Amino acid sequence: MSAMALRSVNLPGVGTKYEVETDKGDTIAVFFTKTGSIQMYTLQKGCQTPSAAEMSPVEARRLGNILTGAIIEADQESVEIAFSALADLRITIHTFFIPRSVIGKTIENLQVRAKTGATIIAVCRHDKNIINPPPSFAFEEGDAALVIGESDQIKKFEREILVE
Amino acid sequence: MEGFIIALFVCLILALISKYLSIPAIPFYIIAGVILGKTGLGIVHADEISRFFSDMGLLFLLFFMGLELKLDRIIANPQRVLTGGLIGLSVDMGIGFTAAYLLGFTLMESFIVGAAFYITSTAIIITSLIENRKLMSREAETIIWVTVFEDIVLIFILAVLSASDQNLLLFFVKIALALVFMYAVSFYGKEFLVSILERDDEIPILFTFAAVLTTAAFAIFFGIPQTLMVIALGAAFATTDPDAFEQHARPFRDVFMVMFFVFFGVTIDFTSGVDWFIIAVICTLAVVSKLISGMIIGVVIHGSTLSGLEIWANMISRGEFSIALAVLYGSPVIATTIAAMVIFTSIVGAFTAKYSTWMRKCIISHSRRKALMYHPHNGR
Incomplete structure (x- = not known):
């Protein structure tokens, strides 16, 4: 910097x-x-x-997200946080809507961590947030997942888990 | 009581209009009071209830001022605060006092008029800096620090005015003891205070209200000015969690302050014994004197008369503190003069603050044109 x-x-x-x-x-x-x-x-x-x-304040946060280099799409958005003190560690948090192929499967079934390295840290279901869902957590229709990881891991998550 | 409710509704409508036009509401409240009260229709009269609400307004205004008064920041930044502040104090207080004395007020009265003439309205100035999006200009910071300085001067003025009829030594000992007590409570009871403020039920707001009223009551009991004590309470509480206190005191201040302005207007009598010559002179000088002090501050701090013009344009408005002085220490003649001055300067100030950028541009392009005319080869 x-x-x-x-x-x-x-x-x-x-x-x-x-x-x-x-x-x-x-x-x-x-x-x-x-x-x-x-x-x-x-x-x-x-x-x-x-x-x-x-x-x-809401508008300011959106602007802040744009300035950090996050991709903001219509509904799905991501935030990249850079910690300049920690050897420029960059962490991305991305929201995804759960596609039909994933419905009914648990996080364990999907092998999210093993396949991609990314972690699902929260799931939004009917306007309620489930923080740190357990491996046995099964997805339902309409869920949105908040995934955290490096940007490569996030891309992998999008390619390998969501499109099957 | 009916009058009180009429006044409340008139104020609500005026507040909506002033927000819509984004101009300060204070002069409108006073004018509403003047129209509804003695001078105008005579519908609304000051009574016990209105006096209580006005007193509350004043107490919460001063408590809030105390909360904002972070002395450590002033000590960390003394040059900026002092330079601008002292110029303003000597020029404006000097002109106001001299003018009042020459117009026939007694020495004491001239001091009160001079103080009201000097002290600007922090509420109007800060709101207009935000509304007119001028926060970034380098003058804005100077202006803010000058208003902070004025707040400190106000404390001294209040102390001097309320000390005048007392045994001085006893008076200052009592004040010092009260200060020590309040700071000790804030220092040793900090955790307790913060834990009260963090609750999300009605306790924090009840506590804030009770603290201000209890302080005022004790001040009366011990014969020390309640105005000074609530400022001190604010300053002492500011060492714990000032934002929380501001949040809980704001509703009281906002409602009671409106009542304070309206009923100040109600008691003003413009119909008899008013010397319009005095009012005209004071109003004109109130604008001119800020131009002089603004110019000097602009040249000394920023090295530019244009900066001075900007400072002047934003610092014309007198308001809550001038009225507080009139209510506390003014005779009817003084109150009328100060009322007129506040209405006049806050309306003029609203326009100058709004159009100062435009004024600046006109002056710059005018002087450029002039320069081109006389030195066509140096221009651009």
């Missing part, structure tokens, strides 16, 4: 300000205001007036 200048200030009455100056000299400032909204300003190098966008 390059040494970009990140500055954070707590402004009394306003909230927290984060300011990043990019290598090319542009400035980006993000304010988490006490009203709950998030404002992002971008100032091009050499310009006087910044342009601003106001976001709700």
